[in-house]
Amino acid sequence: MIHMSSIIKRLVVLVFVLISANSFGQQDPQYTHYMYNTLSVNPAYAGQRETLSVVGLHRSQWVGIDGAPQTQSFSVHSPLRNERIGLGLNIVSDALGPVRETYLDANFSYTIPLNANDLKLSFGIKGGFHNLQSDWSLGVIRQVGDPTFADNLSTWSPTVGAGLYMHTRKWYLGFAIPNFLETEHYDDVQVSVGAERMHFYAIGGYVFNLSETLELKPAFLIKGVSGAPIIADVSANFWYKKNLTAGLAWRWDDSVSALVGFQVTPGMFIGYGYDLTNTGLNNYNSGTHEITLRFEIKRLGRILSPRFF
Numbered sequence: 001m002i003h004m005s006s007i008i009k010r011l012v013v014l015v016f017v018l019i020s021a022n023s024f025g026q027q028d029p030q031y032t033h034y035m036y037n038t039l040s041v042n043p044a045y046a047g048q049r050e051t052l053s054v055v056g057l058h059r060s061q062w063v064g065i066d067g068a069p070q071t072q073s074f075s076v077h078s079p080l081r082n083e084r085i086g087l088g089l090n091i092v093s094d095a096l097g098p099v100r101e102t103y104l105d106a107n108f109s110y111t112i113p114l115n116a117n118d119l120k121l122s123f124g125i126k127g128g129f130h131n132l133q134s135d136w137s138l139g140v141i142r143q144v145g146d147p148t149f150a151d152n153l154s155t156w157s158p159t160v161g162a163g164l165y166m167h168t169r170k171w172y173l174g175f176a177i178p179n180f181l182e183t184e185h186y187d188d189v190q191v192s193v194g195a196e197r198m199h200f201y202a203i204g205g206y207v208f209n210l211s212e213t214l215e216l217k218p219a220f221l222i223k224g225v226s227g228a229p230i231i232a233d234v235s236a237n238f239w240y241k242k243n244l245t246a247g248l249a250w251r252w253d254d255s256v257s258a259l260v261g262f263q264v265t266p267g268m269f270i271g272y273g274y275d276l277t278n279t280g281l282n283n284y285n286s287g288t289h290e291i292t293l294r295f296e297i298k299r300l301g302r303i304l305s306p307r308f309f
Contacts, residue, residue, distance in 0.1 A: 044124030044165035047079035047086015067097035
């Protein structure tokens with residue numbers, strides 16, 4: 001006998017899948033660790049850590065709901081020898097119920113020094129591919145009876161984006177559009193089952209020196225797309241002796257988060273985030289878990305110094 005709470009959980013995720021599959025304002029993946037995963041947001045960030053940087057992220061959202069979002073992200077980027085040019089590769093896999101989206105993008109940045117006080121402006125472009133796949137045999141989707149779900153879907157579409165990133169050693173501001181192309185996906189009877197819409201990202205952060213051993217970094221990310229509410233994230237992390245980070249984050253009308261991170265070695269950082277939903281979904285899930293790993297390699301002739309961003 002199926003427990004009533006299990007039925008409710010399935011109905012909740014079914015509603016979200018239907019909205020996601022048919023919406024003309026479908027949102028890109030979201031991250032609590034956006035401050036460590038900046039290349040996924042802005043191509044102008046490529047090479048800005050001044051060394052070879054490799055970041056992996058896993059996000060399990062709304063744990064306890066069948067078919068809830070699962071996101072994996074992998075990025076690698078580095079400056080070239082002249083340090084004005086940065087190159088990067090970013091791969092993202094985002095699954096929601098029977099629908100999976102995969103992004104593969106190459107990133108290029110060019111940095112211009114603006115003054116002698118380390119102020120720089122970086123321009124970035126990205127290009128790649130987006131894959132949308134569905135397997136409607138999963139879950140209870142087939143029972144809906146909508147012709148939209150009659151056949152599985154597998155489509156590829158190009159992506160082209162750009163961004164700006166202004167920064168010093170103490171602060172940064174960025175704006176990006178990850179994909180200028182608006183692509184619609186149809187099944188054999190021309191019923192729309194998905195649409196890629198232009199997203200807009202604004203990011204920023206500042207590092208305050210509170211003492212010789214303690215720093216504070218407030219940061220924000222604002223994301224907008226036509227047909228969906230604006231998503232705003234605000235966070236504040238303390239950095240102790242450049243080894244331990246701990247803080248809180250808040251996502252507008254969605255969740256609150258606790259974050260912690262360890263600089264295990266100068267070249268290895270591990271971070272964990274826990275989101276607690278403050279919407280009606282909090283009765284049906286036990287929160288969201290996110291883990292980030294970052295590896296960085298010392299460049300010849302340089303000391304690898306841990307940085308906050």
